[in-house]
Amino acid sequence: MLSLLCEVHNVQVSPDGKYVLLTNNESNNVTVIDAKSYNVVQxxxxxxxxxxxxxxxxxxxxxxxxxxxxxxxxxxxxxxxxIGTVAVGEIPNGITYKP
Structure with missing residues (x-):
């Protein structure tokens, strides 16, 4: 069973369905989880x-x-x-992607 000791704010499933990505506000990172095994990849x-x-x-x-x-x-x-960091407006919260 997956146990996280952090504050998860948002969840994103990769387009191929292989990974679940969690944003962790308190630990300032993204947890990458294998969608089949529920193991933390990184x-x-x-x-x-x-x-x-x-x-x-x-x-x-x-x-x-x-x-x-x-x-x-x-x-x-x-x-x-x-691989990069982009400066944006104050307190960026949500984000969308449009190719």
Missing amino acids: NVPTGKGTHGIVTSNDNKFVYVTNMYENTVSVIDNNTNKV
Whole structure:
């Protein structure tokens, strides 16, 4: 059974259905979970106040809002590493993706 000791704010299922991604506001990361085994694959550090999350339609990138840094982290979905951070407006909360 999966047990998380963090504050989960949002959940995103990868477009291929293989992974479930959780934003953890208190630990400032994204937890990547295998959808079949429910095992944690990795915790990806992001910015402070991790909150909103969306996956690109091609499943290459994950975009995560960081409310207390006024940024969006860009995660490479193949490596589970942050490859960029984009400054945005104050207290970014939700996020959508439109190709």
